Amino acid sequence: MLEKLTNWSRKRSPWVFHINASSCNGCDIELVASLTPRYDIERFGAVLVPSPKHADVLIVTGVVNAQTRDRLRRVYEQVPEPKHVIAIGACAAAGGVFKGCYNAGQGIQDVIPVDMFIPGCPPRPEAIMYGVLKLLGEVK
Amino acid sequence: MSTPPNQQRREESAGLMEYSTESLVPFGPIHPALKEPEYFKLVLEGERIVKVIPRIGYVHRGLEKAAESRPWVQNMYMFERTCGICSFVHSLCYGQAVEELTLYQVPRRAKYIRTIIAEMERIHSHLLWVGLMGHWAGFDTLFMWVWNDREVVLDLVEAISGNRVHKSMNAFCGVRRDMPENMEDRIVERMKFLTDRARYYRDVIDTEETMLKRTENIGRVSADTAEKLCAVGPMARYVGLKRDVRLNDPYAAYDEVPLDVITTTQGDVHALLRLRLDELVASANMVTYAVKNLPDGPIRVKIPPIIPAGEHSSHCEAPRGEIFYFVKSSGGRTPERVKSRQPTMANLPTALELLKGQTLADIPVVLTAIDPCFGCMDRMSFYDTETNRSWTWSGEELRQYGINYYFPERSKKQHGLTKGDGPLTNRCLRDGF
Amino acid sequence: MSETLSQLGKYAEEAGTKVTSLRKNESTVEVSQDRLKAFLAHLVNDVHVRHLMTITGLDLGQTLAVIYNFSLERDTIHVRTLVPKAKPVAASICDIVPGAVLYEMELHDMFGIEFVGNPLKDQKLLPPEEWPADLPPPLLKTTKADQIRRRLGLEAAKP
Amino acid sequence: MPVKKTGAAVPEMFRFMLEKPSTEAYPFKSIQLPQRFRGKLDIDPAKCTGCQVCSLVCPASVITMVDLGTRKVGDRELKIRRPLFDLSTCIFCGECVDNCAFNALELTKQFETATPNKADLLMNKAIVK
Numbered sequence: 029m030l031e032k033l034t035n036w037s038r039k040r041s042p043w044v045f046h047i048n049a050s051s052c053n054g055c056d057i058e059l060v061a062s063l064t065p066r067y068d069i070e071r072f073g074a075v076l077v078p079s080p081k082h083a084d085v086l087i088v089t090g091v092v093n094a095q096t097r098d099r100l101r102r103v104y105e106q107v108p109e110p111k112h113v114i115a116i117g118a119c120a121a122a123g124g125v126f127k128g129c130y131n132a133g134q135g136i137q138d139v140i141p142v143d144m145f146i147p148g149c150p151p152r153p154e155a156i157m158y159g160v161l162k163l164l165g166e167v168k
Numbered sequence: 169m170s171t172p173p174n175q176q177r178r179e180e181s182a183g184l185m186e187y188s189t190e191s192l193v194p195f196g197p198i199h200p201a202l203k204e205p206e207y208f209k210l211v212l213e214g215e216r217i218v219k220v221i222p223r224i225g226y227v228h229r230g231l232e233k234a235a236e237s238r239p240w241v242q243n244m245y246m247f248e249r250t251c252g253i254c255s256f257v258h259s260l261c262y263g264q265a266v267e268e269l270t271l272y273q274v275p276r277r278a279k280y281i282r283t284i285i286a287e288m289e290r291i292h293s294h295l296l297w298v299g300l301m302g303h304w305a306g307f308d309t310l311f312m313w314v315w316n317d318r319e320v321v322l323d324l325v326e327a328i329s330g331n332r333v334h335k336s337m338n339a340f341c342g343v344r345r346d347m348p349e350n351m352e353d354r355i356v357e358r359m360k361f362l363t364d365r366a367r368y369y370r371d372v373i374d375t376e377e378t379m380l381k382r383t384e385n386i387g388r389v390s391a392d393t394a395e396k397l398c399a400v401g402p403m404a405r406y407v408g409l410k411r412d413v414r415l416n417d418p419y420a421a422y423d424e425v426p427l428d429v430i431t432t433t434q435g436d437v438h439a440l441l442r443l444r445l446d447e448l449v450a451s452a453n454m455v456t457y458a459v460k461n462l463p464d465g466p467i468r469v470k471i472p473p474i475i476p477a478g479e480h481s482s483h484c485e486a487p488r489g490e491i492f493y494f495v496k497s498s499g500g501r502t503p504e505r506v507k508s509r510q511p512t513m514a515n516l517p518t519a520l521e522l523l524k525g526q527t528l529a530d531i532p533v534v535l536t537a538i539d540p541c542f543g544c545m546d547r548m549s550f551y552d553t554e555t556n557r558s559w560t561w562s563g564e565e566l567r568q569y570g571i572n573y574y575f576p577e578r579s580k581k582q583h584g585l586t587k588g589d590g591p592l593t594n595r596c597l598r599d600g601f
Numbered sequence: 602m603s604e605t606l607s608q609l610g611k612y613a614e615e616a617g618t619k620v621t622s623l624r625k626n627e628s629t630v631e632v633s634q635d636r637l638k639a640f641l642a643h644l645v646n647d648v649h650v651r652h653l654m655t656i657t658g659l660d661l662g663q664t665l666a667v668i669y670n671f672s673l674e675r676d677t678i679h680v681r682t683l684v685p686k687a688k689p690v691a692a693s694i695c696d697i698v699p700g701a702v703l704y705e706m707e708l709h710d711m712f713g714i715e716f717v718g719n720p721l722k723d724q725k726l727l728p729p730e731e732w733p734a735d736l737p738p739p740l741l742k743t744t745k746a747d748q749i750r751r752r753l754g755l756e757a758a759k760p
Numbered sequence: 761m762p763v764k765k766t767g768a769a770v771p772e773m774f775r776f777m778l779e780k781p782s783t784e785a786y787p788f789k790s791i792q793l794p795q796r797f798r799g800k801l802d803i804d805p806a807k808c809t810g811c812q813v814c815s816l817v818c819p820a821s822v823i824t825m826v827d828l829g830t831r832k833v834g835d836r837e838l839k840i841r842r843p844l845f846d847l848s849t850c851i852f853c854g855e856c857v858d859n860c861a862f863n864a865l866e867l868t869k870q871f872e873t874a875t876p877n878k879a880d881l882l883m884n885k886a887i888v889k
Binding site: 238239241242243245246249309310313316323326327328329330331334336344345348368371372374375376377 | 767768769772773782794795796797798817818819820851852853854855858867
């Protein structure tokens with residue numbers, strides 16, 4: 029019973045921590061744009077929190093390089109269970125246009141497990157909203 | 169990052185143990201809200217910053233190396249994705265450097281379309297920055313308003329190019345898409361709306377106490393220092409240097425479109441706010457003029473995939489300042505060498521100079537002031553050199569600290585931090601950070 | 602070519618080199634390593650070409666070229682000097698142009714050129730911290746991107 | 761310290777209270793996308809000839825050519841090749857669409873492509889009969 033209630037409240041108010049793993053800023057500004065009045069993802073209870081320790085959902089943008097790889101792993105470890113990871117953008121999903129650069133990986137799933145990919149370069153704020161809601165099971 | 173300090177950091181702070189008044193503050197590299205991860209080592213004396221050592225490279229991907237193995241056209245899309253905010257001007261600058269190596273001329277209509285997109289990009293970037301400035305100064309209302317107005321210009325960009333951020337408009341010797349039909353009236357009307365809003369925001373920043381207190385007399389640097397440190401863009405213009413590539417070395421259609429270069433000598437963060445809002449109005453006027461006087465003709469000249477040997481450089485005025493591309497070709501399908509320099513790299517020495525002598529509470533505002541393309545304001549680990557204890561603040565907590573420092577009455581109940589409450593370190597330890 | 606540039610041309614001829622015009626507004630000067638600092642001091646202090654846009658490195662096979670890209674209003678001036686690849690040491694120009702600090706650090710990271718006199722030359726600016734010490738600098742033509750990726754462990758773990 | 765005088769932001773605040781909200785009703789209502797919107801890539805398998813120009817121009821190496829056996833043209837045996845798209849790494853630049861001589865490719869307005877499984881983003885329409 030209590031578990032059901034916790035799950036319900038978790039679904040109603042996902043707290044999001046955003047980490048930029050060597051992204052070009054394009055996905056990041058679209059993520060912030062989805063918080064602003066036009067799109068307002070806070071309608072669904074999603075809040076950007078400043079610390080990974082408070083977060084339910086970790087949003088990762090950017091192609092991971094050798095410098096941010098360990099930081100990403102450490103941030104992931106700090107997110108309490110149950111945790112979900114959303115990869116925004118082509119870079120986070122598979123390396124995007126930076127595939128083959130000497131200091132760029134091929135997507136964040138090589139570093140941490142990913143629950144949802146939102147492809148796009150960058151995805152529209154609506155696409156980000158769709159991905160977050162799909163993760164929560166609100167839309168099919 | 170709130171993991172235990174690693175060995176290197178321990179050694180660094182151990183070196184400072186001899187001077188008990190100084191503390192070392194590693195600053196970065198992960199930030200929750202927006203910016204790219206960067207890392208600064210700050211040496212503090214009480215509240216004041218004495219020295220800053222940058223460590224960039226968290227976003228280093230190795231584009232210049234990758235460019236040497238990719239065809240010329242594909243490089244354009246890669247360099248466009250150097251930065252998501254000033255993406256168009258990167259491809260424009262790289263494209264211009266390559267165009268100079270070929271003997272083809274860019275059609276006049278394409279030059280005008282390039283100018284329109286570049287100026288729209290400047291409008292959106294400046295609005296973004298004003299919003300962020302509001303956010304970091306503790307004035308979130310401004311952030312929400314400005315970002316809502318920013319959607320207006322993004323809609324126009326999307327209608328022209330098909331994407332809100334990475335326009336992918338440029339091709340060598342031309343642009344890939346023509347202006348849509350019947351857009352003229354819509355653009356002129358929206359530009360008028362944005363001009364009105366920018367004037368209104370000038371009123372807001374000049375009268376609202378929240379903004380005035382956080383920005384006036386903060387982040388001062390002399391014109392001579394800025395010139396010596398090779399500052400570019402708004403960071404040069406706000407101390408009175410008339411450094412603007414659009415004026416000095418006109419590219420695209422800037423020699424035909426009436427250009428208004430704004431400089432000020434007020435020289436603080438507040439001046440930067442006014443300067444960027446004024447520039448926004450000037451850009452809106454340029455877009456209006458360019459749309460009304462758009463010449464007819466072709467938009468693109470097709471060029472062969474092999475670029476003649478030679479080397480050439482090009483510079484353009486991005487929203488943040490001058491960007492520079494150097495291209496060397498050996499007459500093949502791929503470049504021999506491409507060098508790109510972003511405005512933040514040029515402005516970083518000035519930013520470090522600005523930070524010196526500022527208090528901890530001003531870091532978010534001052535670092536945002538240079539409009540960093542990276543610039544991370546988060547996850548500050550604090551080390552008390554006396555007890556060797558460390559703790560971490562997130563960017564949000566740092567922002568809160570800044571707000572409390574200036575407006576103690578607003579949130580005393582939150583942390584109990586007030587101005588003049590003894591040395592920072594002791595206070596934070598007591599409050600359990 | 603503007604007046605300042607022709608003035609510079611005279612000085613360059615006295616110094617035993619000359620200003621070559623690449624294109625309109627763009628010229629290049631080749632200066633030897635030992636004359637470089639005197640030349641740049643003249644450029645910055647007397648001709649007032651103060652804005653250093655960046656420092657570009659080039660791998661020319663046996664040698665490395667270091668190009669100081671200056672701009673003065675409409676003109677772009679590339680001051681070019683050669684550094685042997687076997688012993689990549691150059692003098693820092695931070696005392697003449699303080700804004701050159703980060704560009705020199707970048708060149709040190711990318712080409713392995715050591716700038717004597719740079720205040721931050723022991724710091725790493727761009728490459729990751731776990732960069733192996735025996736790996737050659739990335740932008741040399743002999744270094745391959747795949748080789749670096751393998752050493753940094755960025756090769757994707759494909760099933 | 762109390763705020764002494766009101767700034768220019770206050771009247772605007774009241775004005776916004778009276779206006780209708782600027783928030784879009786997405787996902788409860790579909791959104792209006794501009795004509796040129798660059799969304800998910802689509803291919804018309806009937807038009808594709810397997811000329812592999814798209815795989816050569818792609819900056820993000822989205823497209824790999826897959827061999828589907830051979831066919832006889834006169835005396836010669838020609839390989840049949842068709843493109844396989846890995847849309848997870850696509851940057852939606854439209855370079856392949858511009859360069860396709862047979863108009864087989866187009867960028868649709870589909871943007872709701874989020875998926876938990878990366879394999880969903882493989883577009884093998886041209887390969888599977």
